[in-house]
Amino acid sequence: MVLSIMIARAVPVDDFGVFAITFSTWIIVVGSIRAGTAELFVFEHSAKSSAQFHKKMSDALSAGLVLSACGSLGLVVIALFIPYLTTAFLILAAGVPALYLQDANRYFLVAKKRQLSALGIDLLYVVLIIVIMTVITTSNELSTYLWEWVAISWIAAAVGTALVRPKIGLMGSRSWIGEQSKSVIYFFLDFIVANGVANSAVYFVAAWGSLADSAALRGSQVLLVPILLIMRGASVALGPELARFVSRGRKHRVVQIVGLLSLVQLIAVLMAWVLVAVIPVTTAEVILGDSASNTLSIFPFAALATLMLGLATVAMVGLKAAGDVRHSLKLKIATAPITLGLLVSGIFVSGAAGSSGAAGSQVGLAAGEGVRTGLQWVRLRLWKNT
Numbered sequence: 001m002v003l004s005i006m007i008a009r010a011v012p013v014d015d016f017g018v019f020a021i022t023f024s025t026w027i028i029v030v031g032s033i034r035a036g037t038a039e040l041f042v043f044e045h046s047a048k049s050s051a052q053f054h055k056k057m058s059d060a061l062s063a064g065l066v067l068s069a070c071g072s073l074g075l076v077v078i079a080l081f082i083p084y085l086t087t088a089f090l091i092l093a094a095g096v097p098a099l100y101l102q103d104a105n106r107y108f109l110v111a112k113k114r115q116l117s118a119l120g121i122d123l124l125y126v127v128l129i130i131v132i133m134t135v136i137t138t139s140n141e142l143s144t145y146l147w148e149w150v151a152i153s154w155i156a157a158a159v160g161t162a163l164v165r166p167k168i169g170l171m172g173s174r175s176w177i178g179e180q181s182k183s184v185i186y187f188f189l190d191f192i193v194a195n196g197v198a199n200s201a202v203y204f205v206a207a208w209g210s211l212a213d214s215a216a217l218r219g220s221q222v223l224l225v226p227i228l229l230i231m232r233g234a235s236v237a238l239g240p241e242l243a244r245f246v247s248r249g250r251k252h253r254v255v256q257i258v259g260l261l262s263l264v265q266l267i268a269v270l271m272a273w274v275l276v277a278v279i280p281v282t283t284a285e286v287i288l289g290d291s292a293s294n295t296l297s298i299f300p301f302a303a304l305a306t307l308m309l310g311l312a313t314v315a316m317v318g319l320k321a322a323g324d325v326r327h328s329l330k331l332k333i334a335t336a337p338i339t340l341g342l343l344v345s346g347i348f349v350s351g352a353a354g355s356s357g358a359a360g361s362q363v364g365l366a367a368g369e370g371v372r373t374g375l376q377w378v379r380l381r382l383w384k385n386t
Contacts, residue, residue: 010289034064061172062176105164340368
């Protein structure tokens with residue numbers, strides 16, 4: 001949120017649209033690597049003995065760094081073929097390993113019951129962004145802010161890795177990928193199918209609309225940060241606890257917690273709708289600069305999409321804790337083409353009606369995620385009753 005606000009206030013709208021594409025790419029690349037390493041570790045190895053815990057953690061982190069290097073290489077190749085993204089993607093490529101470490105270390109620290117350490121690193125990350133981008137930076141060039149983001153990520157990654165104290169090595173990476181290959185594939189595909197589709201909206205909107213519309217999508221996400229934090233925090237913090245309930249045979253508790261968190265997200269979205277509805281455009285401009293007006297116009301649709309994505313994510317956390325990764329992944333794969341089709345159709349329909357393609361994309365995304373949420377809840381209740 002802080003990073004986006006700093007950039008939105010400083011750069012032209014189209015440059016903020018480029019940042020939106022870069023940001024979504026970061027989420028997809030780093031998130032997919034984390035899913036097959038740190039997130040998988042949390043669900044399958046949190047209860048290991050001390051020696052096994054540290055070995056598996058080190059193996060997972062080593063595998064993540066190898067995959068991060070591959071991700072950086074892929075970004076370099078893509079950057080060479082899309083001129084208006086070349087600079088941003090090359091800078092992002094330089095930061096992928098650090099961005100992965102900064103993100104994954106949080107999971108490992110939480111699994112080690114060192115939540116305060118994880119929080120401290122995140123606070124350091126945010127403070128450095130605020131200080132460097134407000135006190136030191138005077139440029140309005142997007143590349144300047146991206147380089148600073150990468151540098152700050154390397155600092156936070158170094159501090160977090162020093163606290164985690166892994167034994168990084170190629171053999172550990174090979175061991176993790178070899179021994180956990182099926183689970184790695186499942187968790188990787190699980191993330192890509194859902195988050196890849198959701199974040200693809202910014203690409204389609206940029207291709208068939210404008211960079212300004214992409215900027216509005218990212219601006220809406222900034223205003224929805226509290227809800228996104230609830231969704232992310234639940235995934236990180238509740239994973240190990242739900243897994244422990246499952247191991248004790250307390251299935252009803254898993255369903256209750258998932259249901260309660262879903263209700264909390266619904267209330268949070270309703271509160272966000274009311275709050276944003278009464279915000280004057282001038283106030284929004286203080287936060288999002290020139291992209292504020294366009295952002296406010298599509299916010300209700302983006303909030304609806306975020307709600308449905310959040311409900312689907314929470315239900316998925318319950319299914320993962322239950323060990324039902326295979327069937328839950330099948331649900332995601334089956335509904336992904338539906339969601340993607342509705343998302344793209346929404347862009348064209350709203351465009352033909354003279355409205356923003358960004359708004360239509362979010363309506364389509366919400367409809368597709370609603371289908372997935374319903375099917376996941378059916379599966380979760382069936383699991384509880386067996």
